[in-house]
Amino acid sequence: MRVLVSVTILFLVAAAHAADWPQFLGPARDSRSPETGLLDTFGAKGPKVLWQHDVGEGFSSPVVAGDKVILFHRLGNEEVVECLDAAKGTPVWKFPYPTAYRDGFGKGNGPRATPTVAGKQVFTYGAEGKLHCLDLEKGTRVWERDLAKDYEPRPSFFGIGMSPIVEGDLVLVNVGGRDAGIVAMHRDTGKEAWKATSHEASYASPVAATIDGVRHVFFFTREGLVSLDLKKGDVRFSKRWRARINASVNATSPVVVGNEVFVTASYNTGGLLAKVKANGIDEVWSNDSSLSSHFSNCVAHDGLLFGFDGRQEEGGKLRCIDWKTGAVQWTKDGLGCGTLLFADGKLFVLSEEGELVLIEAAKTYREKARARVLSAGPCRAHLALSKRPALWARQQDAGVLGGEEGEVIAPRWASVGREAHDSSHPSWGSRPTLAKAPLRVAHRR
Numbered sequence: 156m157r158v159l160v161s162v163t164i165l166f167l168v169a170a171a172h173a174a175d176w177p178q179f180l181g182p183a184r185d186s187r188s189p190e191t192g193l194l195d196t197f198g199a200k201g202p203k204v205l206w207q208h209d210v211g212e213g214f215s216s217p218v219v220a221g222d223k224v225i226l227f228h229r230l231g232n233e234e235v236v237e238c239l240d241a242a243k244g245t246p247v248w249k250f251p252y253p254t255a256y257r258d259g260f261g262k263g264n265g266p267r268a269t270p271t272v273a274g275k276q277v278f279t280y281g282a283e284g285k286l287h288c289l290d291l292e293k294g295t296r297v298w299e300r301d302l303a304k305d306y307e308p309r310p311s312f313f314g315i316g317m318s319p320i321v322e323g324d325l326v327l328v329n330v331g332g333r334d335a336g337i338v339a340m341h342r343d344t345g346k347e348a349w350k351a352t353s354h355e356a357s358y359a360s361p362v363a364a365t366i367d368g369v370r371h372v373f374f375f376t377r378e379g380l381v382s383l384d385l386k387k388g389d390v391r392f393s394k395r396w397r398a399r400i401n402a403s404v405n406a407t408s409p410v411v412v413g414n415e416v417f418v419t420a421s422y423n424t425g426g427l428l429a430k431v432k433a434n435g436i437d438e439v440w441s442n443d444s445s446l447s448s449h450f451s452n453c454v455a456h457d458g459l460l461f462g463f464d465g466r467q468e469e470g471g472k473l474r475c476i477d478w479k480t481g482a483v484q485w486t487k488d489g490l491g492c493g494t495l496l497f498a499d500g501k502l503f504v505l506s507e508e509g510e511l512v513l514i515e516a517a518k519t520y521r522e523k524a525r526a527r528v529l530s531a532g533p534c535r536a537h538l539a540l541s542k543r544p545a546l547w548a549r550q551q552d553a554g555v556l557g558g559e560e561g562e563v564i565a566p567r568w569a570s571v572g573r574e575a576h577d578s579s580h581p582s583w584g585s586r587p588t589l590a591k592a593p594l595r596v597a598h599r600r
Contacts, residue, residue, distance in 0.1 A: 213265025
């Protein structure tokens, strides 16, 4: 069993109404938080621990709604949706169900998709294609669908990986079936509302945006970029954007700024920026030299786009480019294919090996702080920022970070800063002994 740590980071000024982080990539699915007054640096001794909790396999990100944090992971032969008290880490409810998923490439057998909280409902999409709707307060099943059985999608490399999106009374999924590439279901019943395309499923999660008064839902399927009309599922436009080889994936969510949308893929494919019209797009620029992301999502701010360029196997590089032209502003090695979000003028970056790096969101690279907050990689679950506010992070072998006012906390085994050791912390860089039982409050230095 792995260890999950709920931690807090980032807090300078009390936020009266901290925003929730109820779905993948945050409230607007753009990797941005509205929080301000956040920490500008880390203390010399680095993060502290608030609480920790056992967690299983998976790359699903934590989501936060009100006083609850929702986790989705695998324990033994079950996928488990688990609700904890966000402030204390104490259990609220748990919903397990059986799974037999085995990853053919040895990349882990836990769920990849992140839960979506909408109102009083929680939607999860397991690695085998089981879609559940649960009651947020009680954790009871409202309905379930076996989408793999119902639509018979073509097999993907690493199981199911896209996170459902809720728009109005619909929940939408890139299922990947023939004549059912994208399926919309009524969120209260699970019954099919419409289906569209025959596009295979990707690992990119959809985003929604209103452009010139028109509501778009943008999917980046295995075939490329698609915009759909929510009422009937009519395809407004489709742009093929994928690698020329079959052994490839599309895995990053579209990024929307104003009336433009950006998508990116690795495998000699590259990035595409397009201007969106009511029923089509005009290409602004495209190339394979600006930002070609393997699976790490990007974030935009003030005319700049930040993301990880390059294949994970070859060592990704954090990069800043000009949104309008694709011109590279700076590149930083050594962080692998991590995750990042924007808040309060800063980038909060979690490296693939568990280092938290605070960087100014600017044309020039300025690193403000760095500390190891998780024991080891791979850290592929996306960061979340919410609750008083707190930074939440997870890795495959350990960790969710969260916390309370004024604190920076991390796993109890993490020695953040080479001088920050005590008798209960292993030496810098050593592998931790994983806890066998939940710990509510650990070391506060």
